[in-house]
Amino acid sequence: MNRSRIAPYLYILPLLLLLAFVFGYPLVRIFEFSFKQVRGINGPWVGWANYKLVLGQDLFWDSALHNLFLLIAVPVMVGWSLLISILLYERIRGWKLYRVILFVPYILAIPIIAAVMKKVFQFSGPVNEVLRWIGLDFLALDWIGSSDVALWTVMLLIIWRESALGIILFLARLLSLDESLIEAARLEGANWWQRARYVLIPQMKTVIEFYVVISVITMLSSVFSYVYIMGGGRGGPGTSTMVIELYIFSALVKISLPGIASAVSVLLFLISLLLIVPLFAVRRQAYREEVE
Amino acid sequence: MTTKQNGSAGFSRRKLLQASAGLGAGAALGGLLPSLSARADAPTLNMWWWGEQELPGLQAFLDDSVKAYSAASVKTMLQDTAVVISQFQTAAAAGNAPDIQYLWNGIYHMESVWLGYLKPLNGLLKDDVLKASQPTLLSHFGNNIYRMGWYPQPMIWIYNKDLFDKAGLDADSPPKTWDEMLAACDKLKAKGIEPCGGGIQDGYWGEWFFGHALAQQIDSTGEAIDLFTGARDFRDPKYYDPWTRIEELRKHDFLNPDMSSLGLYPGIDLIVTGKLGMGVSVGARVPADSKTSKGRIGCMVMPVYGKGKMAGKPILDSQGLGISTNSKNPEAAAAFLEYLQSPERLKVFWDKTGWIPANSNFDTSVIEDEVVKSMWKSWGQSENIPYVSNVVPGQFYEQALLPAAQQVVQGQITGEQAGELAAKIAGEWRDFNPDMVENYKKWAKDLSA
Numbered sequence: 038m039n040r041s042r043i044a045p046y047l048y049i050l051p052l053l054l055l056l057a058f059v060f061g062y063p064l065v066r067i068f069e070f071s072f073k074q075v076r077g078i079n080g081p082w083v084g085w086a087n088y089k090l091v092l093g094q095d096l097f098w099d100s101a102l103h104n105l106f107l108l109i110a111v112p113v114m115v116g117w118s119l120l121i122s123i124l125l126y127e128r129i130r131g132w133k134l135y136r137v138i139l140f141v142p143y144i145l146a147i148p149i150i151a152a153v154m155k156k157v158f159q160f161s162g163p164v165n166e167v168l169r170w171i172g173l174d175f176l177a178l179d180w181i182g183s184s185d186v187a188l189w190t191v192m193l194l195i196i197w198r199e200s201a202l203g204i205i206l207f208l209a210r211l212l213s214l215d216e217s218l219i220e221a222a223r224l225e226g227a228n229w230w231q232r233a234r235y236v237l238i239p240q241m242k243t244v245i246e247f248y249v250v251i252s253v254i255t256m257l258s259s260v261f262s263y264v265y266i267m268g269g270g271r272g273g274p275g276t277s278t279m280v281i282e283l284y285i286f287s288a289l290v291k292i293s294l295p296g297i298a299s300a301v302s303v304l305l306f307l308i309s310l311l312l313i314v315p316l317f318a319v320r321r322q323a324y325r326e327e328v329e
Numbered sequence: 330m331t332t333k334q335n336g337s338a339g340f341s342r343r344k345l346l347q348a349s350a351g352l353g354a355g356a357a358l359g360g361l362l363p364s365l366s367a368r369a370d371a372p373t374l375n376m377w378w379w380g381e382q383e384l385p386g387l388q389a390f391l392d393d394s395v396k397a398y399s400a401a402s403v404k405t406m407l408q409d410t411a412v413v414i415s416q417f418q419t420a421a422a423a424g425n426a427p428d429i430q431y432l433w434n435g436i437y438h439m440e441s442v443w444l445g446y447l448k449p450l451n452g453l454l455k456d457d458v459l460k461a462s463q464p465t466l467l468s469h470f471g472n473n474i475y476r477m478g479w480y481p482q483p484m485i486w487i488y489n490k491d492l493f494d495k496a497g498l499d500a501d502s503p504p505k506t507w508d509e510m511l512a513a514c515d516k517l518k519a520k521g522i523e524p525c526g527g528g529i530q531d532g533y534w535g536e537w538f539f540g541h542a543l544a545q546q547i548d549s550t551g552e553a554i555d556l557f558t559g560a561r562d563f564r565d566p567k568y569y570d571p572w573t574r575i576e577e578l579r580k581h582d583f584l585n586p587d588m589s590s591l592g593l594y595p596g597i598d599l600i601v602t603g604k605l606g607m608g609v610s611v612g613a614r615v616p617a618d619s620k621t622s623k624g625r626i627g628c629m630v631m632p633v634y635g636k637g638k639m640a641g642k643p644i645l646d647s648q649g650l651g652i653s654t655n656s657k658n659p660e661a662a663a664a665f666l667e668y669l670q671s672p673e674r675l676k677v678f679w680d681k682t683g684w685i686p687a688n689s690n691f692d693t694s695v696i697e698d699e700v701v702k703s704m705w706k707s708w709g710q711s712e713n714i715p716y717v718s719n720v721v722p723g724q725f726y727e728q729a730l731l732p733a734a735q736q737v738v739q740g741q742i743t744g745e746q747a748g749e750l751a752a753k754i755a756g757e758w759r760d761f762n763p764d765m766v767e768n769y770k771k772w773a774k775d776l777s778a
Contacts, residue, residue, distance in 0.1 A: 291415070
């Protein structure tokens with residue numbers, strides 16, 4: 038009996054060891070580095086000093102706030118993706134072509150998109166030129182050069198690209214639904230909004246939650262490429278587009294303080310856990326409800 | 330094999346050809362073997378370098394040099410701008426740094442000196458070669474020199490002569506004082522010309538401006554270093570003055586309106602293409618920019634307002650190469666560096682890059698462009714000063730120097746507030762880097778002497 042219980046674990050042991058090495062080792066080393074004043078690859082133990090220095094620095098808090106600010110994009114992305122996916126599901130004329138066009142941004146490399154958008158949004162770039170041409174001069178902003186606007190511009194770009202994933206996920210879920218339900222709703226006289234609100238969206242709950250989790254993680258720890266390119270490589274202008282990832286990169290690569298970079302990485306890890314764990318709890322609850 | 334009737338094995342035509350080919354190849358290999366064996370005995374050197382980004386043609390120069398060099402096999406690797414320092418330091422800490430490393434001037438390599446990652450070159454390279462390569466003052470620490478000069482980099486202001494003509498200004502006599510410059514800006518503005526600026530979206534314009542402007546207010550580079558050790562304070566108006574000058578230009582509406590959304594080099598292109606009056610630039614760009622503008626680019630020292638001993642003097646920076654303490658064969662590395670300074674290599678450098686190498690023996694009469702010739706005379710062959718932005722610690726550079734200028738250009742903060750930010754970040758740098766402060770103090774003493 039005992040042997041049969043242990044056997045499955047023995048089979049997966051090599052894989053577990055490999056996973057522990059690949060994911061566990063760097064994690065342990067990052068925690069260790071965060072307590073050292075590392076230069077190069079080693080340095081003296083300094084205890085909590087790195088954390089104290091980081092937490093006492095305005096730049097760190099500004100960076101964290103910018104990440105939190107970007108979370109505003111999550112509901113926008115969800116709403117927009119839902120709207121578009123339901124429209125496509127309704128098989129509007131040319132929906133297959135639209136589906137391809139909408140997904141294209143997601144398969145393009147972020148640095149390329151960001152570099153192109155940087156040109157597009159320059160003060161003397163095409164966006165402002167068009168706005169001026171149609172007499173909307175007051176809307177011609179310094180999209181990437183103004184501290185007040187730059188983070189919004191980055192957010193706009195993120196929404197544009199990352200929504201593509203949401204649209205495809207939601208559409209895939211919609212296409213797998215039993216069409217008889219929506220037909221029944223149609224026959225009952227439900228209008229577009231009622232069909233979406235009471236028939237389609239409730240059945241998409243799991244995929245919406247998944248997309249929300251993915252998007253929150255993106256806003257917290259996967260926007261580096263966007264801000265690196267759009268913010269001139271250093272979260273500018275000023276520090277208006279500085280985010281935690283860029284702070285870590287800067288501490289590690291530009292100012293050669295791996296200990297500080299590690300401390301901030303640990304903090305980012307903890308912040309992400311703090312936000313993601315409740316989302317998983319919500320997901321678990323939703324699963325229970327579905328089973329019942 | 331064919332057999333002759335007498336039974337002896339003879340040569341067929343094919344065999345004869347094969348044998349001849351074999352003999353020929355053997356003879357050829359015999360000729361090659363000595364050089365191959367010599368090459369096999371030669372040490373292998375690794376060289377990490379940067380500069381193609383700044384001076385196109387360096388790659389071709391190095392490829393040619395490596396190919397022509399027989400005393401060692403040299404493997405070169407072009408580094409990305411973002412990792413020139415960190416990649417070397419990480420490798421050095423792990424004991425795997427290359428034999429030869431590209432080194433920016435000042436703190437960009439001095440930090441590695443203090444960490445023990447670089448070998449002094451005096452004693453390794455022949456004295457006359459090292460001296461002729463014009464290693465800068467900022468390559469010295471204690472009694473040692475840690476970089477060999479590779480190519481010089483005058484830090485300059487440029488202006489567009491056509492636009493000066495259009496505004497009724499004397500294109501052959503650019504403004505020498507700050508007041509003259511403001512007056513010139515007024516005239517340019519009156520003619521609908523954007524007078525001054527460039528591109529600051531990537532931040533570097535702020536560094537260049539600071540390098541020119543702070544020099545006006547100080548007597549020595551050591552005085553600039555004092556600002557980081559805490560011996561002096563950025564909140565003193567004398568030291569936050571560089572940002573006050575930017576503020577002044579902005580308040581007068583003299584800066585181009587798209588400055589914040591343009592990068593450094595596209596900003597300089599505005600001057601070259603006649604869309605902007607004047608701004609900061611670097612010497613290595615001048616040959617190409619002069620050609621593009623058909624000789625209508627002028628070079629000038631930043632107009633003077635300061636009272637420091639360094640005010641009004643041309644700034645000469647230099648890019649350089651050093652030898653890592655990890656090198657297993659520093660003598661071979663030194664020999665390769667000496668080879669790069671040989672007259673034949675200097676000529677190849679000029680041919681491949683169109684820019685002059687850092688060597689006082691190089692015959693600069695090869696320069697034909699009058700603009701370049703005149704610039705080199707003023708910056709390279711006259712009394713010049715170090716580039717003070719090179720003593721700025723990395724953390725200060727990233728978190729104060731570049732962001733402060735960007736914010737002043739946008740009108741988000743004043744020059745005085747930029748000084749407060751600078752003082753705060755200088756303090757944070759001391760907290761974050763306690764191990765560097767003492768070295769900085771010693772360096773300040775060296776450079777104040």
